Structure formats: structure tokens, C-alpha cells
Amino acid sequence: MAKEPEDTIASRISRVLADRIVRGELSAGLRLRQDHIAEEFGTSHVPVREAFRRLEAQGLAISEPRRGVRVASFDLKEVREVAEMRAALEVLALRHAAKHLTPAILDAAEEATREGDAAADVHAWEEANRRFHTLILAPCNMSRLLASIDDLHAACARFLFSAWRSGWEKRTDHDHRAILLALRQGRADEAASILERHVQWIGRAPKSTQKGAVAPDAFAIVG
Amino acid sequence: MAKEPEDTIASRISRVLADRIVRGELSAGLRLRQDHIAEEFGTSHVPVREAFRRLEAQGLAISEPRRGVRVASFDLKEVREVAEMRAALEVLALRHAAKHLTPAILDAAEEATREGDAAADVHAWEEANRRFHTLILAPCNMSRLLASIDDLHAACARFLFSAWRSGWEKRTDHDHRAILLALRQGRADEAASILERHVQWIGRAPKSTQKGAVAPDAFAIVG
DNA sequence: CTTCTCCAAATTATAGATAATTTTTAATTC
């Protein structure tokens, strides 16, 4: 019987709710009522409350004792904070991963970049983007670091999905390609600094390319 | 009636258990049986389970579905990982905090350093050490970043308490003083790089001062 | 007479206790 990897109801609920929050289906400030959620999942409120604790730790929900749980708000200031944390930690991860990267991994990362460039919508792009970052960072073999990066990446994705209003237009990810090139040539430090800049851009106002000609999005949302 | 700040039983339990784990009273790998803990705190196991989720997120406990929760193990590799993460994030925090630091804050941090130097035991030293780091970083005003650093600091403290076997001998914290000096003189970048080196030392083998003459501790444990 | 405010009752939701069920682990027997 194809059974999901997670066994407990609580973990399943937290995964589903996290996904909904990230995708923007549950908007910031919304109250998460344990009885309603319990009813939806056909369980009692006990595992729901455990799921809440995990969401709280991930920064996706905020709990006030005796007053309930709400979807965490996130303003631009928080997004920048998350982006800077992510940049700092991804640089660290890449520095350790670099020596373990194989051509096969870099090929897979390049393929992920291509898929991102060809993505039909923002969700497909984000999936490919996350795969790229995971591929080049996972070989650092530092599980706690990778888990932290994952949570931060989710927060970034939440911003991406919320900020993206207009239709998706194909784009070419030059940063990803520059990172891969540097890695292939053994210049890990350069790859790390491109990665740092790349991630830090999230939530920052893009350079006005020309006076009056502002990009369609008011803030850089990729990464 | 003097009531503790936290309202829920779960948060109280998680704080107490976290403290015990950090102080080494609960050793790595020990099973945390919810019924026993519930009995000790005079509650049911429901809030205990919620406390477990928080400990899990903090990296202090590990839960295997249907098999219970254990105190997280931590080998030297994990300590180094935590130290490097902490270094990366504290550098980020200090860069943002620097511009908001006041002479009053720096004076308080210097006082914390003095108290650390005069500490009678390792717990007093750690309390002062944590105060120093918190004082100079808190003005960055990035709550998520500070919360992450706090969790990482707890993991470092856990290593410190576990590694410290012999009696406590007074020491002078030159790094803290160098950081404060640089901050007072407005050289934030230099302060940050001293801080980075300072924290990264945790869990690393110290330079053998002389052949055969190894330091009393096999690894650097302060920070 | 209308409107605003303040207080109390009723409703709703959260937090926790107790109980039932399932799963894992240990033990004993073949």
C-alpha cells in the first residue's frame, strides 16, 4: 500500500498547512481554528495543535496563548531579513559542498536551471529553482544547516507567490548559470559570492534600468 | 499572584526540558517518555507532546514516529556545524546592529565581559557570555535572525557544559574586548571578522601551543 | 428620540484531562 513517508497525522497536517500558507491560499493574519482544521482532516484537535507548534517554529504561524494561532504576517522587512539569512547560510553550505560536487550533480543542476527557464508558471519555476539550490548545497552534508535553509527558502517562496500578480514570462537565469560555470572551473569562492548576491536580491528594489522605466515587478522576487 | 510570563503548560515544559538538555542533566540519546514527564509536571501527556515538537524544532530532541522522542545526539561534527552557522548569522546580525549600538550598550557588554572573566563556574561564565552576545546583536532588530542565533547558542552551550570536566579557571576574554574596541572605534567590519573567528573556534582543535603540551581542554569550547 | 458607552450574559474557542486504540518492544515458548 503506497504509504506516505510521514506516519503521524500531525506531520501530515503541518505539511499541508505549510504548503497552503506558502502558496498564499491561507493569507497572512488569518486565524487557524483548530476545530475546523481537525474536522477537515477528520481528526481530533490534538494532532492539529502539534502541527501548529511546527508551523510556529518554521515562522509560518504565530500563536498567542489562549487566543489561538494565526498565519504569520510578513512585510518586506521580514522578507529581506529572511533573504539575508538565506544568503549567509547558503554561502556557508556551498563552501562546504563545493569539494563534494560531481559533474553529474552539476549537470542535474543545469538541467534544473533549464527547466526553470522553460517553466510555464511561477509554481513550476519555483520548483525548479528549489531543486537547483538543493542540488548544489546538499553535498555539504550538514543536515541542520540544510533544514534551516529549507525553512528560509519556504519563506522566500511565500513572498514570491504573493508578489507575483501578472502572468508568467519566461526568463533566463544568468545567475544560476554563472554559479555553475564557476563551480565547474573550481572557483568555489566566486560561485559563493554570486550565490550570495543572487539570494540577497530577494525583496530588494531592482536597479532602475532606466529613468522612468521600472521593471514590471516593484521588487526582485526571484532567487 | 506572581505568574510566569508563559501561559501554557507546554511552553513551560519545553523550557525546563531544554534547560536540562543544555545543562547535560539529560544526556544524549536518552528516551523522553511522555508519561513520565507528564507525571513529573503533574499534567497529562498532551502538553508534553507539544513541548516535544518545540524541542524537536530547536534541534534538542529527535522524534521517530511511533517510537518516541530521544535527546538529540551531538558529535563534534554537529557542534562544528552549529558553530559555523552561528558565526555566519552573528556576523550578519552584527553588521546590522553596528549602526544602532550606543555607548551605553557597549558599556553593558564590557561589564558582561568582566563578569565572565570573574565567573566562578562554567554556568556563570556562559550566562555572561550569552549576555555579551545578545547585547551587541539585539539592536539589529531582526527577530527571526535573533531567534535562530539563540537556538544555535543553546546548542553551543550544551557542548560547553558537556565538554567541561575539570574545575573552572578564570580567563580573560581577549576576543570580546577586541570586538568592543573595534565597535567603539567604528570599525564594524573588523569587529565582525573577529566575531566570526571567535565563534568558529568552538569545537575546533586548538593550536597545539607546543609539542606535547596540549591545552587542558582537547577542543575549544568557549565562544 | 437617537446614539454611544459600559456592563453582563451567552456563545465560541482554546487548553488540558481522561480514555481508547494501535504500534512497538520484550519475553517466553516451541
Next chain:
DNA sequence: GAATTAAAAATTATCTATAATTTGGAGAAG
């Protein structure tokens, strides 16, 4: 050593109490 059974512990359900919010109404002010 394998298999069956018994004990223990984890997960979840149901139930209760307590705290928070809302609603309704009385009284005062405009």
C-alpha cells in the same frame, strides 16, 4: 533461532474546564 504472546508506550479520540469574544441591553449623554 523463530514465532507467538504479553507488556509498555505512543498516537489519537472524546470529554471537560477555562478563558476570550461577541452580543444584547440598560443607562447616560447629546
